[in-house]
Amino acid sequence: MLSQNLLALGFTSFFSDISSEMVVAIVPLFLTTGLGLGFFGVAAYEAAYQGTNAVFRIWGGSVADKRQSHKKTAATGYSISALTRVGLVISALVTAVPAVPFLLADRIGKGLRTAPRDALISLSTAPNRLAMAFGIHRAMDTAGALLGPLIAFFIFWQADGAFDAIFMISALVAAIGVATIWLFAEEKPQRAPAKHAHDTPRIRDQWRDVVSSKGVLGIAGGVAMLGVVTVGDAFIYLLMQRTNNFDARYFPLLFVGTAIVYLALAMPLGRLADRVGTRAVFLGGNVVMVALYLVLAFSGLGLGSALLCLGLLGAYYAATDGVVPAMVSQLVGPQVRASGISFITVIIAVSRMISGVAFATLFASFGRTTAMVVLAIAMSAAVLFSFRLLPSRPVSASQ
């Protein structure tokens, strides 16, 4: 039931997420106190960070399909990220070595590996278990993301602000992840290797295949529409904090609460999606988001409703994050699977960026209640429209 590839990739993600979240947790501190970067520097860094990720995600998907080397491409991505940690150790020890190139190179690694890894999970799993497999993978991934910051702050506290020690431990943990994927994951080539160079499909043709797959444009339209009305978790946490005026040092607890719910629900909801269809669970997740918007709009956000918010947010992620690649995998042919997954996830990333700007504007001009009600209405409409756009339950899933 658990394929070796799923376990191997799950553990790889677990270690790799411990490693990267250790860095993410302290990067704002490092950039400001360690490097003396100003506010605009941090903002510019964020933009470069997101952009790099999107470009390399597409590229990683395309290359992995072209060469039918999902494992190799993903493992290369993980290896690049691990090597950047060594760069960060040096940059923390030697003032003359800048850290930002390494942080961006880490995004290159992350961009490269995401789509081939998800494609490999889908190619190693029976079609009627896809969503559960992604759920298991996301749960392992999130477990790592929870542990990372804890380890980082423990080291930071114990070793009196030694950034290099955090980066070094992070590099070692990443190395375990890299070894896991190289040693245990197996390629799942979907066609015989080309005998001549001209037999290898061109990337342009691969993308024609992706776009012409039945239902893919529908998914693209659906996730784009939902994405632009999805408020990022950072905004949601900020909103909760502002309304309640609680201490900012509890901020990380919001992330922890959400992650625990996500962790617990990822697999069961994946399983449910395999039974009742990915569309139903995915749209159900978005309905949960509507409920979250309404709680944020009308509640005074005391402890009870704050917990409710975290529960809803975690459930939203569990119902959507792993279910989307499962949905894509049911429609996109195995030979262009990685490209198809990269296509949809980049659309989600871009639409969320648009939503960030839109929400900030909406919130600034109309205030919390109006902004959240408008978004709840918009999200409900998007759910109704995308019901027609998203693929109905594929026949194969009901076998």
Add this chain to the structure above:
Amino acid sequence: MTESGPAETEPNINHEPLASPTAGNQKNFLIIVGLIVVLAVVGGLYFTWSKTRQSDSLAERGARAQAANEELGFGINRARPTSTPRPESTAVPQGPAPSEGEVMVVHRVPGDDYGRMAIRHADGTRTLLDQTCMRLHVAADYGICLSQNDSFVPTYTTSVFRSDNPADVIKEYSSSLPSRARISPNGIYSSVTAFATGTSYEDISGETTTIVTIDEIVGTSRLRSARQFEVVADDSSYQVQDAQFWGLTFADDDEFFITGYFGESPEILQGSLGAETMSPLGWKGSCPSLSPDAKTLVYKEMRDEGGFDLVAVDLDTDDRWILDEARSVDDQVEWLDNDTILYALHPNGLEDAVQPEFDIWMLDIAPGSVPELFLPNADSPAVMRSAE
């Protein structure tokens, strides 16, 4: 491709249960277990090395600072052992206490004693006390100490102590990350400025929120926030809901000065505790501090190129002048006497990430004066004065 396509077109699905221990896999398991052990050892060694290195570098900085202090004539003494109370007594043991005119400071020599309260004697030597503070102030019968508890998630405590015995803490409450503290001249009120939403780098929106609380030290009146006070101004742009306040200084048992920010730039307000009102004085600046004779107010004013000047105002004549300190001063100054201020600066303007150093400087407010070093490796000066 048909809707039912993927099932038929995927020849390579792996249905077998996990890890049938093939020879290859067994070898790989051994490799990964071995690798994890090796990496754990390397990680442990690196962690230990970093820990030692960090504490060595603190010890080295501390030794350098200590030597410099001795050489400049600012000797450092440990507190004499606290007198043991008689067995039948329940009193708090009496430790060293500041006498009139002595200055309480926070000790800033890197190392184990970093952050301890200290008394600077008239000859420039200091005596270290047991208590640890990030910021302190003292006036008349009471002192206030804002401290950070060493824990995984930092927490902060505000404590009020008797100035004749800093070991005698009369009240304690937890707070968020504190920045400024004041005791009113007669020891009736205390005031703390703390960050309500983290520090600037933690806050996603990139802004910082501060809260000023005012507490009646002995007495039953509730803890008040400057936000609850009314801003009295002709201009409707002074909306207390959107305002931020920080850096309060007491004039007496009623009057105070405070920094208010209403969206443009920080400015100085004068307020009344009794009436619970504040009115803008029309001066751009922050962190006011009033001289003991209540004649001069010194505050910091943002320079065009960044950093802060210290500005003095004669409250009788409204004359204002920039003090002769070329370095940027980011501190709420303290008054040594009616003509002399004390404030802390980082040596060479550099701030270390861990256990940053500060020196206290002394400056006559008369134009043309030259700053003098008052006490190296110390911060948060507070001059011991009795109530009137």
